[in-house]
Amino acid sequence: MGLYLNPGNEQFAVSVNSELYVDKTELIKYTNSRIGKDRPLICSSRPRRFGKTMAVTMLAAYYSKGCHSEKLFEGLKISQNEFFKVHLNKYNVIFLDIQWMYGNALEEMKRDSTLKVVSYIQGQVIA
Numbered sequence: 001m002g003l004y005l006n007p008g009n010e011q012f013a014v015s016v017n018s019e020l021y022v023d024k025t026e027l028i029k030y031t032n033s034r035i036g037k038d039r040p041l042i043c044s045s046r047p048r049r050f051g052k053t054m055a056v057t058m059l060a061a062y063y064s065k066g067c068h069s070e071k072l073f074e075g076l077k078i079s080q081n082e083f084f085k086v087h088l089n090k091y092n093v094i095f096l097d098i099q100w101m102y103g104n105a106l107e108e109m110k111r112d113s114t115l116k117v118v119s120y121i122q123g124q125v126i127a
Contacts, residue, residue: 006066007095011057013072025078027055028062032087056095064093 015021027044034040046052061069062078069089073079 004095006064006093007057007060009057009061009064009067009069009072012054012061012069015054015057016072016076022051023076024051024055025058025062025073025076028059028078029081029083031059032083035087053097060093060095062088063091064095065089065091066093 031042034042044052044055061067061072067089070085073084073088078084
């Protein structure tokens with residue numbers, strides 16, 4: 001997880017090619033419906049092990065200018081939507097994996113026990 005701006009679609013490709021994959025691409029249809037609206041924010045919370053990472057990598061693969069994902073989405077539900085290509089790979093995407101960052105911060109603190117940490121996360125979506 002070193003790429004934060006316009007990640008590729010490799011992580012989602014691994015999920016799609018897994019025998020356990022369940023097509024959740026209709027989330028893209030809903031997300032597309034929020035683009036350009038007065039309140040475009042979406043909060044998707046789910047229990048542990050319920051596909052949050054897969055959903056985020058799917059959204060990044062769909063929207064990111066950093067890859068070409070049309071073939072990856074072929075045969076999935078979203079590819080049948082009339083607006084499928086309207087938003088496909090057209091946006092700059094910032095992908096932050098907080099769990100990965102938190103894990104690295106913990107490793108740093110283990111190496112240097114005098115290290116003090118203050119966490120602050122603010123988000124603003126500009127669409």
